[in-house]
Amino acid sequence: MTDTGYPSLRIAGRYRLRRAAILLILVAAVAILCLMSVATGTREVGWSDLLAALQGHNDDVGQAAVAMRIPRTLLAAMAGAALGLAGAIMQGVTRNPLADPGILGVNNGAAMAVVIGIAWFQMSSAASYVLVAILGAGLTSVFVYAIGSLGRGGATPLKLALAGAATSVAFSSLTIAVVLPRNDIAGGVRSWQIGGVGGATFDRIEMILPAMLVGFLVAMLSARKLNLLALGDEVAAGLGEKVALARGVAALSAVMLCGAATAVCGPIGFVGLVVPHICRLLFGVDHRWLLPCSALGGAALLILADVTGRLIARPSELDVGIVTAFVGAPFFIWIVRRQRVREL
């Protein structure tokens, strides 16, 4: 009992240990899920084949199947991490427990931008998909936030959620209007729109890698600023933070992350909603821990959703977007029930 003066420091140290332990467990969980995802599917693969395939062999059907599942698993992990992180940032930036790239319509905005690019501008190069998706996500975020925060009371959860829902409906109507006259692209657009990681290739992963990396980096650097923003705008400004700038930069990273994820997987909802809430239960509200945890949790959730989708609907498969909606919507309802929602 020497450091009697600062009991809070000791508690902080203990928390840090606990958090590090949970973080390690999460990393292990993601690794195990990755293995599961590579091993399960329509075709069962034995351990020997699995190991051989992971070392690069491609001799029989089992090993070929594993080779097919590797990019898929990787993509699910990356997209999940991006969406989880984007959700955590959006909840931090808007200080709104219901914020999620899916609920706010940001993913749908990115999707519509891509569809318009395909239909009207004959867009086909990989890089342009990502760029256009990020652009669409950005414009949508600004639009939804502007509508949601108009009038007295600022951006309440209900107004933001409604603005997002309205924008989603409008965008899906417009997307249909764009696709309908074009039977040549309709099939591809539809399967992409449900949200899936089934068509993953290393090329596609490569093309979203730069945007994701930049997004991750900026997001992690914004963690401390998000902590300040959580104290309220006045306090944050009083502590010397440039509130608008911090908000903008953090939001930009979220937009890049979910734009890139949507460009390849189509709009996937609810990952960004569920994961940060669970992480907050585990870690508390410190964004320096919350953000990496949300990324890992998002990766774990999306891989799990993908594996579940493959197991439930054997021998065909269920797209991840559907699985996450079925997991996420009840969770959304639970949060709404817990919260005291203000009347509109």
Add this chain to the structure above:
Amino acid sequence: MTDSVSPLEALVTGRLRRIRRLRSVILSLLAAVTAFFALTLMLGQSFTPPGDVLQVLLGQDVPGASFTVGQLRLPRAVISVLAGISFGLGGVAFQILLRNPLASPDIIGVSAGASAAAVFGIVFLSLDGAAVSGLAIIAGLGVALLIYVLSFKGGVSGSRLILIGIGVSAMIDSFIAYALARAPSWDLQEAMRWLSGSVNGARLEQAAPLLISLLVFGGLLLGRRRDLEALRMGDDLAAALGVRVGLTRLLVIFSAVGMIAVATATTGPIAFVAFLSGPIAARIVGPNGSILLPSALVGASLVLIGDYMGQFVLSSRYPVGVVTGALGAPFLIYLIIRANRTGSSL
């Protein structure tokens, strides 16, 4: 007649004026629906003169016009009107009951539930006709009940109900997407019906269940008109005025869901008609009385106009739901902005 009008007289004349005003609004809306109906029968790829249309309607055989008007345009127009009335009436009943324009069945997932059941019945159980309608009604009621129960927490708050409805409809939408992806023959036009609503390929036989549901559920709803109006002032006041609040609420929800579900089983959930009709009707009628009938007529006009625009005004043919969806979303955004500024509803 100078300043010496007694308060009672003023009250009576004011009331009479409002009734007259409401009556004239309903009559002009009725005239508008009739005009739109007649126009959609006459106009199309080719123009059919009114005389020919009348002859076809009277059952005479007119070369050329008999097919285009009798087989193509008439079923479409009839189904549009009936579905529009169902959506308009069902939607406004929800909005009045929950005292919030955003609590319309297409936002809180009731229409989506009926649509999902219809898709499920058609794709997985190979049902058709009345069985699909029945399934849609059951599912619509089930979803309405689910949302109500989920949002019950020492009373039902309107905002909580809407948010939970948004969550439920997200789940149902993804189920519809899944069911459609599993459909054996992938037909985009057919899929569009269940995603956003369409009157393509309407047949006159389909009018029968719609008509029956309008007579039964619509009659039930209009019979409760006065009680519903009283409920607008709040449950306590309504109860004090002698309204049986619980029973009224139950009957209104049952009949509104019934109408919405039968219409959805026929045309799919035509986007935003249920949501738009009430607020538009409220703006036309003003504080002059019940908006139930005006809203039904507005719904019919919306579907007729939307379908005509989707077919002939735009560059390629769109189902009516795409048009109403694109029209309705800006209006929803306007309502969100306005509702916050004034703090009022509907």
